[in-house]
Amino acid sequence: MKRKDKDKRYGILKIFRKLTPHVIRCAPCSFAAAQCGMALYGIVLGLTTVVTQRFFDAASAYAGGSGPDQAVFLLGALVLIHILSQLLNGATYVFLEALVQRIDGRLSIQYHEKTGRLSPEAFEDTRMLDFLEKAKQGKSNAVWFVLSIFLVFTYYLPYYAVMSAYLSSVRPVLSLSLLLVFVPTVLGQFLRAKLYARLEDGTAPVRREADHYERCMTSQEYFKETRNLGAFAYFYEAYRDRIGRLSRLSFAVSLRSNGIELLLKFLSLLGYLGVLWIMFLSLMRREISVGMFAAVFASVGFLFSFMEELVNGHFGALVRNYGTVKNYLDFVEMPVQEKWGEKVTADTDIVLEHVSFSYPGTERKAVCDVSLHIRAGETAAIVGENGSGKSTLVRLLTGLYAPQEGTVSYRTDGEKRREAARKSNAVREGISAVFQNYSRYQMTLRENIAISDTRRGYEDTLLEDCCEKAGVEKGSGVFPSGYETLLSREFGGIDLSGGQWQRVAIARGFFRRHDLIVLDEPTAAIDPLEETRIYEQFARIAKGKTAIIVTHRLGSVRLADRVFVMKDGGLAEEGTHEELMRLDGEYARLYWAQEKWYSGTDGV
Template identity: 35%
Template sequence: MNDRTAEKEREIQKEQKPSFRHLLRLFLYVFRATKGISCIYLGLFVLLSFLRPLIAEIWGRYIFVVENAGNRVTEAALMLVLYWGISFAADLLESYLAPEGGGDFEQLDMVQANRQQELFKVHLLKKVNSVSPEYLEAPVMKDRMCQVFDFAGDSWNGINRKVMISGYVVVAKVISVLTIAAALYLYHPLLSILVLLAPLPTLYSVSLGEKLQFRFVKESTELQRETEYFEELLLSPAEKEIKTLGLHDFFYGKWRERADAYVIRQKKLIRNRALLQIVNSLFYNVAHVGGMVLAILLLAQGKLSLGAMSAVFAMTGTLITDSAQLIRAFGSFQAQKNRAAQFFDLMDLKEDETLESEKVSLHRAEAKGVKYRYLLTTRYTLNGVDFTLHPGEKVAFVGENGAGKSTFVKLLTGMLSPSEGTLLLNGKPTEELHPESRFDAQSVVVQDPTHYETFTLYENVFLGETHQRYEEKAIERALAFSGLSALENKLLGKYVGGTDLSGGQWQKLAIARAAYRNRDLIVLDEPTSNLDPLAETEIFEKYNSLAKDKTVIYVTHRISVARLADRIIVFKNGKIEEDGSFNELMQLKGEFARLYEVQSQWYDR
């Protein structure tokens, strides 16, 4: 039988071979996303590329006029004023553009970077939301997303500076270099050839430096993530438990070990790139001096006037600078092809099929020979499950840890898709239903609910149904249902200056959110693990009374609570071991009865 998980594995493991087309595609992708500011920025770079050779030509003309002054003092003065005026404009413009990051004013590229990050991350977040949630189960996908988001947000080594600004510089400097080279060629062909060929070794060294940077990022992502995890652990509320267990030194050692390893790799990268920069500077200065010596020799031979030599000096310096910037920018640009390919590895992931979203209500769910294994693993968590869920049933899923209960719930709720077998909802295969339609048809409470801090208590409940009008009375009823009616409607989250809730209160808040959502299918995946048995029983009893004709699935480890359900499903080793009412399963004296006896001993002591 076709293993659908294998298809997803091939999809997430597929890596495109880096090529220059990925860079062009990425440049155009970002340019289209930020048309306005990108056009302004590119236009300013091109304008600057024309101003520098113009300044050199005006300076040469000024020297020529001064050399042959006579009665042309006014013309010389005008030339000087024009020279300083255009130079000031060029310097001001370069300070704003600051392609090398050394501008004196607030850099325009920071404005673009912030705007690009905002618009760019909109596309990234939409993409992440459009792919199957199952992809997020794979660590390789988490690493890829982390690297792509870092590339988008890094102000120094990210998309803005390394791709967009480098791309602008390439376009502008090509115009500048060709213009100046043509002018120098008219003075003497050797002048343009010398200064154009000399910086070429820079292309190789820059490309090599960027490859070293990419390899460092790719190989250090996991190490950096582990370092950040242990640092956050030592600074989080978990530090209280860490101190009481005497684990501070242990976790500090883990953090220090990884931080040191990361720093060693980073030092090696910085050292190698510094050596490459020294080589670049050497070639740059040799070419500059060579151009000046050649101009002096031509002057001595009478092939250049003093004014022409002054213009050549200025143009040579500008051409050397622009050639070096062009090659450096092109090297930096083309070296990003690995990261560009990595970006499109994410963006080209197959999305959930574009099906028409429609309002659905669960009438019947049926699993036929369903198997499931998590991405990039070989063991089947579910191994041939046959199950039918009827509308209005109150069903409890029980079993030991790892038996497959929560995995099967994820399949029913659309977070995962069967590796093999068929899962039908209302008689239709789940792949024919729009994911959003499935999500919209259910209320789900998980074991470890998200703590939505920076929101008030009432806003936290409202998150359960943001597509409808905010109804305070309905929110208050949901809070009363979950046992939180005594809490004040205040901002939540200790670290944002709000109220701190206990683990049990956060779980009750998630239950209130599900009650406010009010769907035909209610899934409670161990939502009361932080509550005492009496509170858990009360919650389930309330859901039974609230649900009435709704379908409810309980996932619980507390066997005593399962007796509240109409039907109990016992999972064992990835299969349904038993199926029946509480009394029927107790009479079987099988797995359920064994679990019940084991747990009842704790209460009989």
């Protein structure tokens, strides 16, 4: 976060300098061609005024009795220049739009690649989630941010260079009057940049909340329960509140921004009137021809509208998008821990020594000073009440999370391989896991299962084996198109029950090649009898491999070689089922509490 705070001092030009290589690398040839086209268009527009002045002079001379040849020739040249300028305008902007789409797609890929390299615990940090939201907004604006600045040099600057040279040839003071128009407006845009940067920092978290409340009202994920609970009005009011806050923040900034713009536009108006006054006096003193006055008078209006487009359009967009693009640049330059690709094999022991972990933004330790040793080929069960730290411990064991204290070690054939805590945040090859909060991918059944290990391919024999083990009945009426059944009602497919989705998730875990497999309470929506069948199947699959079962239902724990009992983030007990029952401690208390519950249920 310190780096991010430091980057808040970035100015527009510094961001442009740092961001340009990222944009150009996406499509270097197309980018160069677009800039050349814009430069040619700017020069042609500037030459239009020169040819117009000469045409007016030739027409005036023809009216005075001269021959028509020069006037006709210049008229033809003027028509051709206008046609050429329109062709260049249309072709260049079509090309630019295609270029923007291409570069935006590449930047999106880079954004998601960078996001994929973040450690999983980063997504538990609300500050990081706000940062990612701001970076995502900036990604969409980054392309035009860079292009807008390039357009100043390749499109507007050539035009103003031609016009300044022409006006200087008429009266040198005219080119100076352009500065009186241009400088105040540009200065105003830079002053507004800081206002919009602060606005983006303030609105990003509120916008993320508003998006969440909107999903609660409208998305398939939430709307059934929202309507069933009668909570629509609650989310609607919460959404209105966040939108209102966004509007108030934006209005306050717009008020100050428009005040600055109004003041500086007055100075620009003085410059505009100054040009017209100088031209009028020059005409009255016969220092310029009528044709020159007409050409300059006609072009001055276009010149100032052109300048308005540059300053309020492109510079205005730069100012408004400055904050979001700065956040995207911060994200691009943020250092990311490289993944550590240690492979877990069938003979790998997992050792935790005095491991502690706290989620970002909290002081409470979800796991506190835990030391344990899971031997290669062993089936271990981790049990405990809700909130005892079971799932967090599993994420530390598998390397998803990095401990703040202690070490996670992997020992193979007696050789100890210890990685520092900060390097243990990668999902290692040879590990498969089915977590309690599994994902419901809106894809086909085949893709939902095979996505866990795409290197194995999508062969039916592999899929059938995993589906049979997990209890996914492909041949039943549930999946009308077999493995090609789309599991998404939103996209014209079907939806599954909670239990059916859990079986698909378990099949996904079985499909991945592994020497260590983890089941983190994935059977919560499955009845106890089916759960017992799955765990028995799991025990057979896990023979010769290391397996970890996380559960709050203790009936399946007998399948484990050893049981680790978590309580309040710490390791309370360790041993076999029989040893822990004889100990008559926390495990026995949980076991008898469940026994009493099921006995009472059966008796009702």
